[in-house]
Amino acid sequence: MRVAVQEDPFDFAAEAAAFSRGAAGAGAVVTFTGIVRDVDGGLRHMEIEHYPAMTSKEIGSMAGEAADRWSLIDVLVIHRHGRLAPGEDIMMVATAAAGRADAFSAAEYLMDYLKSRAPFWKKEVTADGSAWVAAKDTDEDALSRW
Amino acid sequence: MIDVLYFAWVRERVGLAGEKVETGAATVAELVEELKAREERYAAAFADTRALRVAVDRELADFDAPLDGASEVAFFPPMTGG
Numbered sequence: 001m002r003v004a005v006q007e008d009p010f011d012f013a014a015e016a017a018a019f020s021r022g023a024a025g026a027g028a029v030v031t032f033t034g035i036v037r038d039v040d041g042g043l044r045h046m047e048i049e050h051y052p053a054m055t056s057k058e059i060g061s062m063a064g065e066a067a068d069r070w071s072l073i074d075v076l077v078i079h080r081h082g083r084l085a086p087g088e089d090i091m092m093v094a095t096a097a098a099g100r101a102d103a104f105s106a107a108e109y110l111m112d113y114l115k116s117r118a119p120f121w122k123k124e125v126t127a128d129g130s131a132w133v134a135a136k137d138t139d140e141d142a143l144s145r146w
Numbered sequence: 147m148i149d150v151l152y153f154a155w156v157r158e159r160v161g162l163a164g165e166k167v168e169t170g171a172a173t174v175a176e177l178v179e180e181l182k183a184r185e186e187r188y189a190a191a192f193a194d195t196r197a198l199r200v201a202v203d204r205e206l207a208d209f210d211a212p213l214d215g216a217s218e219v220a221f222f223p224p225m226t227g228g
Contacts, residue, residue: 034228049154051220054204079227091228111228120227121154132155135224
């Protein structure tokens with residue numbers, strides 16, 4: 001299990017390949033990548049703030065919880081902070097399991113929790129100024145299924 | 147003394163990322179009332195605590211959580227990770 005919270009970009013393809021190679025006995029690897037999206041046009045960049053003393057610990061306990069609930073061979077979470085341009089990868093999750101059901105479920109669970117419980121805050125900077133991204137009720141509601 | 151931290155728009159409204167606070171507050175809610183009474187910028191940041199989340203010693207907590215022995219309290223809006 002690896003959790004990385006970093007300012008630097010990561011190479012999704014290289015990370016996914018290394019994760020798969022290292023997951024001995026896995027029959028299924030699921031990966032998810034979150035990308036900076038310019039929803040309304042005019043996004044210059046996104047600034048992601050986090051709570052350094054809490055972030056890795058919180059994600060680590062989410063990954064531990066996923067490992068308790070599903071039969072997982074390995075878990076990887078990488079999440080960036082700082083300034084990100086549209087199209088850049090913000091974060092990725094990878095899960096490895098013997099079968100796809102566990103790998104898919106654990107990846108969805110981790111994504112749902114990362115959205116609403118990992119201490120990150122996104123700010124969008126446009127030509128008109130900047131605004132904090134509001135949390136969505138649908139993201140909060142998504143937790144209820146777990 | 148408790149380290150009080152502010153993130154995102156709470157940090158911007160208070161105008162500080164963090165500070166040491168001398169407090170006798172027994173709960174998070176009491177600490178919030180003490181801060182609100184200080185200055186307008188705190189009152190603005192804590193105007194609606196339903197829009198805020200809190201962590202006590204780096205664990206998510208409720209506003210009625212006790213502060214006994216706590217060394218760090220952080221206030222922030224709902225998280226937007228992923």
